[in-house]
Amino acid sequence: MSDFGPVQIRCPVLSVRRVDAYYAITVVAPQIAERFRAGQFVAVAVGGEASAMLLRRPFAVHDVKPDYGGTVEFLFSVRGAGTSWLSERRSRDLLDVVGPLGRPFPLPRDPVNCALVGGGSGGAPLFPLAHALRRRGCRVDFLLGGASADRVFSAITARRVAETATFTTDDGSFGVRGPVTAPLGRVIEEARSDVVYACGPMPMLREAGAVAARHGIPLQVAVEETMACGTGLCMSCVVPVVGEDGVTRMVRACVDGPVFRGERVRFDDVGTIPFDALGAPGWKARPEPGDGMADRAAG
Amino acid sequence: MSDFGPVQIRCPVLSVRRVDAYYAITVVAPQIAERFRAGQFVAVAVGGEASAMLLRRPFAVHDVKPDYGGTVEFLFSVRGAGTSWLSERRSRDLLDVVGPLGRPFPLPRDPVNCALVGGGSGGAPLFPLAHALRRRGCRVDFLLGGASADRVFSAITARRVAETATFTTDDGSFGVRGPVTAPLGRVIEEARSDVVYACGPMPMLREAGAVAARHGIPLQVAVEETMACGTGLCMSCVVPVVGEDGVTRMVRACVDGPVFRGERVRFDDVGTIPFDALGAPGWKARPEPGDGMADRAAG
Amino acid sequence: MSPDLRTRLGSVHLDNPVLTAAGCAGTGRELAAFFDISRIGAVITKSVMLEPRAGRPAPRVAETPSGMLSATGLQGPGVEVFLQRDLPWLLSRGGRAGVSLAGSGVAEYAELARRVSEAPGVSFLEVNLSCANPSDQGRHFTDDPREAARVVHAVRSHARSDVPVFAKLAADVPDPVALAEACAEARADGLSLVNTVRGMAIDPRSLRPAVAGGMGGVSGPAIRPIAVGCVYEVHAALPELPIIGSGGVRTGADVLEFLAAGASAAAVGTVNFHDPSACVRILREVEEALTEHGVRRVADVIGAAHRPMGAPLGGADAPGGA
Amino acid sequence: MSPDLRTRLGSVHLDNPVLTAAGCAGTGRELAAFFDISRIGAVITKSVMLEPRAGRPAPRVAETPSGMLSATGLQGPGVEVFLQRDLPWLLSRGGRAGVSLAGSGVAEYAELARRVSEAPGVSFLEVNLSCANPSDQGRHFTDDPREAARVVHAVRSHARSDVPVFAKLAADVPDPVALAEACAEARADGLSLVNTVRGMAIDPRSLRPAVAGGMGGVSGPAIRPIAVGCVYEVHAALPELPIIGSGGVRTGADVLEFLAAGASAAAVGTVNFHDPSACVRILREVEEALTEHGVRRVADVIGAAHRPMGAPLGGADAPGGA
Numbered sequence A, B: 001m002s003d004f005g006p007v008q009i010r011c012p013v014l015s016v017r018r019v020d021a022y023y024a025i026t027v028v029a030p031q032i033a034e035r036f037r038a039g040q041f042v043a044v045a046v047g048g049e050a051s052a053m054l055l056r057r058p059f060a061v062h063d064v065k066p067d068y069g070g071t072v073e074f075l076f077s078v079r080g081a082g083t084s085w086l087s088e089r090r091s092r093d094l095l096d097v098v099g100p101l102g103r104p105f106p107l108p109r110d111p112v113n114c115a116l117v118g119g120g121s122g123g124a125p126l127f128p129l130a131h132a133l134r135r136r137g138c139r140v141d142f143l144l145g146g147a148s149a150d151r152v153f154s155a156i157t158a159r160r161v162a163e164t165a166t167f168t169t170d171d172g173s174f175g176v177r178g179p180v181t182a183p184l185g186r187v188i189e190e191a192r193s194d195v196v197y198a199c200g201p202m203p204m205l206r207e208a209g210a211v212a213a214r215h216g217i218p219l220q221v222a223v224e225e226t227m228a229c230g231t232g233l234c235m236s237c238v239v240p241v242v243g244e245d246g247v248t249r250m251v252r253a254c255v256d257g258p259v260f261r262g263e264r265v266r267f268d269d270v271g272t273i274p275f276d277a278l279g280a281p282g283w284k285a286r287p288e289p290g291d292g293m294a295d296r297a298a299g
Numbered sequence C, D: 001m002s003p004d005l006r007t008r009l010g011s012v013h014l015d016n017p018v019l020t021a022a023g024c025a026g027t028g029r030e031l032a033a034f035f036d037i038s039r040i041g042a043v044i045t046k047s048v049m050l051e052p053r054a055g056r057p058a059p060r061v062a063e064t065p066s067g068m069l070s071a072t073g074l075q076g077p078g079v080e081v082f083l084q085r086d087l088p089w090l091l092s093r094g095g096r097a098g099v100s101l102a103g104s105g106v107a108e109y110a111e112l113a114r115r116v117s118e119a120p121g122v123s124f125l126e127v128n129l130s131c132a133n134p135s136d137q138g139r140h141f142t143d144d145p146r147e148a149a150r151v152v153h154a155v156r157s158h159a160r161s162d163v164p165v166f167a168k169l170a171a172d173v174p175d176p177v178a179l180a181e182a183c184a185e186a187r188a189d190g191l192s193l194v195n196t197v198r199g200m201a202i203d204p205r206s207l208r209p210a211v212a213g214g215m216g217g218v219s220g221p222a223i224r225p226i227a228v229g230c231v232y233e234v235h236a237a238l239p240e241l242p243i244i245g246s247g248g249v250r251t252g253a254d255v256l257e258f259l260a261a262g263a264s265a266a267a268v269g270t271v272n273f274h275d276p277s278a279c280v281r282i283l284r285e286v287e288e289a290l291t292e293h294g295v296r297r298v299a300d301v302i303g304a305a306h307r308p309m310g311a312p313l314g315g316a317d318a319p320g321g322a
């Protein structure tokens, strides 16, 4: 309906490739490609018409290209039945894709220095971000981590687009052994980073937030919460986020995120309803007029 | 387990072809091909691993060939979601097939004259039967009917294997207009048929039975009842059949059939529990000793 | 000639029988990105409560075969924001609003009924009775027909008299027909059948409940036969009472299944999550199926499954017709 | 080292927790074409009645999303043929027999219990309580905990004392926990949860009920979350009572889901129709999953979902262990 909102389309698969431990699927989807901004994701129906799998699978967009009117690429590792089905697609199959979804990464107006931190498949959305930042003249430093060498995302591309690229693995099979947030402080200092962008599991994001806070620089995170719809309908993906008014609300990661300002996310309270969140059990409406309306600003 | 019973195998699709209004799928399935006898069918899982369709789809085997160790072919028209999915298979896809299932057509010892009557896809099992009969020196006369020209099954093959081939369509677009049982009496007379084999919907089988009875010759029917398992487990496919002891029992079309002696099937009572069927409401156990054991002979 | 899709929910006339189910479409704002929400019969809003509510902790959902398990805990901004922001937005887009109410006690339901029914533009109220009843040890109002009837009676008494009240029931209750009868006696103008079915999923990795709090509600096509059976039995017992059917509607054929069982409209719930354009696709499929069946008015299908085999679809006896 | 798959149903020790569900595997004869039936924990036979029974008219089944609707009406040859022909066949193949009983009144159940339990080789009895109760207007015995308890009590009193009696219940009853408690008080040695869930499907072509008689029972993966939830709640209330879980078991992971919820064994029903080799595949999957979880004894998984997150799987508190 709108030119900015998401669309739902059946798009032909252009290619399915193996990339280390991941599969990369490229679909022809001009309407998604033209709307896309870095940080957004797509939600893909899996299992075909007679599928018992009712929930779409969300994937960060890894790349868009102008070929064939506009293509969209996402990368994924096989985790369960949905990604297993996806990995068996062949070119010319049709995929039912909704996107682009979610709020994109905010881009700085000025050519500042940016550290991009990704854990596992959380590296995916950082690549279109890196390109966008480079177009604005920003310096990009990449930090990518994974369980093992084959789970570090697109290391070669990272080296190409970034000033520096640091890799970590849990097993030490590639780059530095340890969590991807461990070298972050050093990179921030060496690159004089002005802002950190991070995507990955919650504990990693929390740790990135702690490092950024120590260096007094802002952090933008893209969260990966379980999402049943991706379009804001089901309320399954909520995280506790502090609004501009200081009130914590349970906001939807899919439409109010997945990108949030790092210091706004109450990482320690993810998976709970904080007692002081708007509408938490025992919470009492404050009598100020117009209060209820403030949740418009959530996120 | 046994060399005669059915097997369950994942077989590669060799080819999917369109034949008029039907699709023909050939799978490589040596263990099924070697066990197969005319009249038996296969039950195919549809929709893939994550399918919401839980019931196998039964299809009569149309042909077996020795290629690739043994291939099995079945023909089907697209009716609902299951056959629609099947029609989209491509070669090298794997199909989960159970077979061969059911009791085959009994073959005459002597080279007698046989009239084979098939309605719509009910023509399928008559082709391997025709070949088997020809190998025994029997005369074969084919009668094939369908709603329209493109639903008359394998007319060319029928002409080739049979002495005579008569075709009928509901709309008159091919052969004689009208039901396939209409010319049956004439064919029986002209060909001096000794036995009729029929496969198709219940009303057609009933009518074929009436014609055969009028000519005083036996009839073998293969029924197409809704089948949830095809292997005798679910009791969904029962038809009222009179046993050798004169007692009507609700017997399973999938394992006790699909082939029955025509005069044993109570066509008029299909879809009911006849009041005199063993165990019908109000039915009382007769006191003769050993009575209960008689249902071994059912069908 | 394209078939006449109009249907009636008591005194309310709707353009067509395809609605959204409560809690599965917000107030229509998100779906409006995918289609013009004025095209569907009505949007039944997420259940509105008096106060803002944060809902249940995550994880809130798990996938189950042909369905899902959810426990969102009725998160929402409260009735004030609903009336000031959400409802006006829906009406401004030409949408028809069925407003679902959820209270934590009879008095709350009554106040909600008064405030919401007095807002201009509300087509009907739906009373979500699958809420914990504080005066019955937290069991649902649907667990006891008398408690359900008390709520329905309070809502009916406090709502504007020209706004029909639909009581929304669950299928997994002691006796759905008895519950429906109790609601009818309490002057419900109609029923909405069914809410989610209690269930649980266990995470294969942790072997612990997949949804925080353990039990949740099963929805989606998996529960459709349960829902259709419930509509059929209730319609058989109370043929005059209009019913909104829901539970796993995915296609136009599913809508006709609910109508044939006795519903006058069908609401699409979980399938919106799978397919945000579902409602308009379903609407098209309903039209196509009616054309194929040679039925001119959708209202003629209502209750068809109760008529003897071979009886023509349609005729003057079809209740709820437009 | 491959994990220890042994489990216990009261006094009965089984080699592994994978059973067939009543009415979905006959007495094992058909499945024996696909695998050696002595390899699975036990075959629960189709419910045996006193007299031969023709069942319900066709059509008896319809496919539903991830499930099926059925109304077969307990067709069977009666207890005499069962004891003379079917049971001996199963035992001759080395199969373990759990025999399901269905009666049309308390006296019939009692006589069946006596005759069947006295046959040599019967491992346990399962009492199918989802049968019409002639002294209660044809409602099921499960609809009233007192009626269910009467049957269980009669079976327990007439069966040989060393043959455990499992009461098989439905999930869609007023209060599954209360029903389970009534059965426990009537000295059931264990429970079997759950039977099919009432439902209906309507044929899209005729718009009439797809199964003769209208209502039927929904089974298959679609009902698994309902079944798992029922097992979880009953196990929480009656942790000492062994439970046979059933409802949509399709994979080894599903077996572990039932065990984690509190079952001591899981029965495969409808999925046998889809995949006649299912039981042995599932057995292999259970073994693989346990190895992956690093659990040495399947019994350690029983009730795992009731333990706090992070608690190790296993330990001496696991009930029903071998």
Ligand SMILES: Cc1cc2nc3c(=O)[nH]c(=O)nc-3n(C[C@H](O)[C@H](O)[C@H](O)COP(=O)(O)OP(=O)(O)OC[C@H]3O[C@@H](n4cnc5c(N)ncnc54)[C@H](O)[C@@H]3O)c2cc1C
Residues within 6 Å of the ligand: A041, A055, A056, A057, A058, A059, A060, A061, A074, A075, A076, A077, A078, A079, A080, A081, A082, A083, A084, A121, A122, A124, A125, A223, A224, A225, A226, A227, A228, A258, C063
């Ligand atoms: C915004 C967002 C972006 C993502 N981007 C990527 C990406 O670029 N590459 C990638 O490999 N993965 C990504 N993921 C995770 C990806 O969605 C899951 O791996 C995938 O849904 C698993 O599906 P499955 O059927 O194989 O697994 P199953 O475990 O069988 O799935 C069962 C259910 O759980 C959900 N689920 C399982 N794992 C996750 C998870 N990690 N996060 C969210 N939901 C999950 C599924 O969506 C499904 O509903 C992203 C997740 C989110 C929320």
Ligand SMILES: Cc1cc2nc3c(=O)[nH]c(=O)nc-3n(C[C@H](O)[C@H](O)[C@H](O)COP(=O)(O)OP(=O)(O)OC[C@H]3O[C@@H](n4cnc5c(N)ncnc54)[C@H](O)[C@@H]3O)c2cc1C
Residues within 6 Å of the ligand: B041, B055, B056, B057, B058, B059, B060, B061, B074, B075, B076, B077, B078, B079, B080, B081, B082, B083, B084, B121, B122, B124, B125, B223, B224, B225, B226, B227, B228, B258, D063
């Ligand atoms: C022994 C036997 C042999 C058969 N051989 C052939 C054949 O050679 N070629 C052919 O085209 N068809 C054959 N059929 C019919 C074929 O099985 C159905 O057309 C097919 O199952 C339809 O599946 P669907 O998912 O497309 O249809 P849907 O209508 O969506 O199926 C829904 C359910 O109904 C069952 N069903 C639907 N139609 C039939 C039917 N006519 N008979 C039995 N079950 C049905 C399906 O199996 C499924 O369980 C045979 C049926 C039987 C019993």
Ligand SMILES: Cc1cc2nc3c(=O)[nH]c(=O)nc-3n(C[C@H](O)[C@H](O)[C@H](O)COP(=O)(O)O)c2cc1C
Residues within 6 Å of the ligand: A234, C021, C022, C023, C024, C046, C047, C070, C072, C074, C100, C128, C168, C194, C195, C196, C218, C219, C220, C221, C223, C246, C247, C248, C249, C267, C268, C269, C270, C271
């Ligand atoms: C995530 C979710 C939220 C729901 N919220 C509500 C609600 O607020 N009020 C209500 O009456 N029903 C609610 N329901 C129930 C649905 O309205 C619907 O009755 C049920 O899900 C069955 O329909 P379905 O299978 O099409 O989803 C909710 C269901 C889901 C899955």
Ligand SMILES: Cc1cc2nc3c(=O)[nH]c(=O)nc-3n(C[C@H](O)[C@H](O)[C@H](O)COP(=O)(O)O)c2cc1C
Residues within 6 Å of the ligand: B234, B235, D021, D022, D023, D024, D046, D047, D070, D072, D074, D100, D128, D168, D194, D195, D196, D218, D219, D220, D221, D223, D246, D247, D248, D249, D267, D268, D269, D270, D271
């Ligand atoms: C066709 C069919 C026949 C059944 N017959 C019986 C029966 O005779 N006795 C019984 O207690 N349960 C019977 N059941 C219920 C199953 O044993 C099982 O409890 C139920 O189907 C749920 O498990 P499932 O989803 O794995 O099938 C039957 C189920 C089906 C589908």
Ligand code: FES
Residues within 6 Å of the ligand: A226, A227, A228, A229, A230, A231, A232, A233, A234, A235, A236, A237, A238, A252, A253, A254, A255
């Ligand atoms: S995933 Fe449904 S609201 Fe976010």
Ligand code: FES
Residues within 6 Å of the ligand: B226, B227, B228, B229, B230, B231, B232, B233, B234, B235, B236, B237, B238, B252, B253, B254, B255
């Ligand atoms: S189809 Fe299951 S017994 Fe015949």
